[in-house]
Amino acid sequence: MNNISSAIKNRIINLPQNSLFSIKDFTDLGAYKSVKVILTRFEKEHLIKREIDGLYSKPEYSEFLQEFVAIPIEDIAIQLAKKFSWHIAPTGNTALNKLKLSTQVPAHYVYLSDGPYRKYDINGMKLEFKHTNNKMISTLSDKSNTLVQALKSLGQENFNEQIKETIRQQFSKQDILLILKETQYVTSWIYECIKDIANYEGDDDA
Missing domain, CATH: 1.10.10.10 (Winged helix-like DNA-binding domain superfamily/Winged helix DNA-binding domain)
Structure with a gap:
């Protein structure tokens, strides 16, 4: 021992x-x-x-x-997913906040998961895993999952130039092109938004 x-x-x-x-x-x-x-x-x-x-x-x-410095809830979520062999994706305000599309710091972090429903209380904040039957989250990378869920939470009607530029700042061109390749079969309007984000034509500074 x-x-x-x-x-x-x-x-x-x-x-x-x-x-x-x-x-x-x-x-x-x-x-x-x-x-x-x-x-x-x-x-x-x-x-x-x-x-x-x-x-x-x-x-x-x-x-x-x-x-002691508090561990970010996102890091705990990732480690739990690793521990239980889950695929997870931030959703709702959690996804929006991660991509700086919301300035509201969540006290309730929500992730979609291909594992069972789980809920945790951590240092006064809530971490929730919601089971989904959508197998897409297990085939997409973390970056693709985050962007897809953020756009879904945002809504098609709220996608505009400012949102597009904010998202571009969170990813490299290489990231965006890989996300575009991975997300071909997601909901059509979300894929069209990603195509728009990936269109750097005419953006000399991008």
């Missing part, structure tokens, strides 16, 4: 600050139950912080705030 504990501790020490990890990330070093016991002990020793059940972080301490 001591050898396993030392190996896990060394791996954690070498992780970047604010890294997220689950028990499964260490099961190559020991049995699941043994790893869980060790991580629980490290939590009590304040080496790591438990964000939610089964998910831990190597927290960064802010001398200015005199407290």
